[in-house]
Amino acid sequence: MSAIGQDPVNVDPDHYKVEFENDRVRVLRISYGPREISVMHGHPASLAVFLTDQQVKFTYPDGKTEEVRAEAGQTLAFSEMEHLPENLSDKPLELILVELK
Amino acid sequence: MSAIGQDPVNVDPDHYKVEFENDRVRVLRISYGPREISVMHGHPASLAVFLTDQQVKFTYPDGKTEEVRAEAGQTLAFSEMEHLPENLSDKPLELILVELK
Numbered sequence: 001m002s003a004i005g006q007d008p009v010n011v012d013p014d015h016y017k018v019e020f021e022n023d024r025v026r027v028l029r030i031s032y033g034p035r036e037i038s039v040m041h042g043h044p045a046s047l048a049v050f051l052t053d054q055q056v057k058f059t060y061p062d063g064k065t066e067e068v069r070a071e072a073g074q075t076l077a078f079s080e081m082e083h084l085p086e087n088l089s090d091k092p093l094e095l096i097l098v099e100l101k
Numbered sequence: 102m103s104a105i106g107q108d109p110v111n112v113d114p115d116h117y118k119v120e121f122e123n124d125r126v127r128v129l130r131i132s133y134g135p136r137e138i139s140v141m142h143g144h145p146a147s148l149a150v151f152l153t154d155q156q157v158k159f160t161y162p163d164g165k166t167e168e169v170r171a172e173a174g175q176t177l178a179f180s181e182m183e184h185l186p187e188n189l190s191d192k193p194l195e196l197i198l199v200e201l202k
Contacts, residue, residue: 020178024201025148027176047126049150049197051174073152075128075197077121096150096176098199100125 005042005061005082012038019096028097032087042082044099050074051094058083106143106162106183113139120197129198133188143183145200151175152195159184 008016009028015038020027032038040061054070061082070076087093109117110129116139121128133139141162155171162183171177188194 019176020148022178024146025178025199027148027178029176045125047121047128047199049152049199051150051152073195075120075130077123077126077128094174098126098148098150100201 004080005040008038008041008043011041016041024101026099026101028099029094030097031092031094032085033092034090035087037086038084040082040084042080043078043097044080044101046078046100047098048076048078049096049098050076051096052092053089054093054095055088056093057086057088059086060084105181106141109139109142109144112142117142125202127200127202129200130195131198132193132195133186134193135191136188138187139185141183141185143181144179144198145181145202147179147201148199149177149179150197150199151177152197153193154190155194155196156189157194158187158189160187161185 009018015030015032017029019029050070050072052072056068058066110119116131116133118130120130151171151173153173157169159167
């Protein structure tokens with residue numbers, strides 16, 4: 001379903017689980033332990049709803065990095081992207097990602 | 102945007118606020134105080150992410166009712182619907198509703 005990159009549910013199933021799927025959306029529940037890191041993967045355009053505070057570093061395929069901070073309860077819309085996330089916090093993080101098909 | 106019923110953002114702006122909108126989705130932040138009730142309104146197909154525990158009564162246009170219970174962090178997919186929600190709890194409730202265009 002991801003237009004670019006590998007599907008995180010396949011390449012990082014410990015952190016990415018399918019919560020719900022129909023013909024319009026795929027809903028992922030994403031959970032990282034403290035300081036945990038993923039592998040490079042892709043998402044289609046999506047809407048994140050953060051269930052915990054977040055302090056995450058995204059590394060992109062070109063090597064550039066970006067830090068994303070958010071508080072529990074916030075939402076954030078993402079364009080289609082490929083990235084490698086890392087939890088920079090000493091606390092676990094959890095979010096719901098609504099991927100748009 | 103709702104295919105049926107009145108837009109909750111217009112008829113109940115105290116409880117329904119637009120958090121984000123693009124050509125694919127409209128994201129509502131929905132907040133009810135204890136025991137508060139809305140007015141009849143409609144939503145397109147949508148995905149709810151509950152930020153607090155919920156105990157809500159939906160009354161439908163035909164007069165039938167349904168109780169919806171959920172815990173903070175759960176998600177629930179809804180088909181297009183018209184309903185009148187009431188918070189049955191003595192606590193405030195909050196959720197994010199991702200409406201699909």
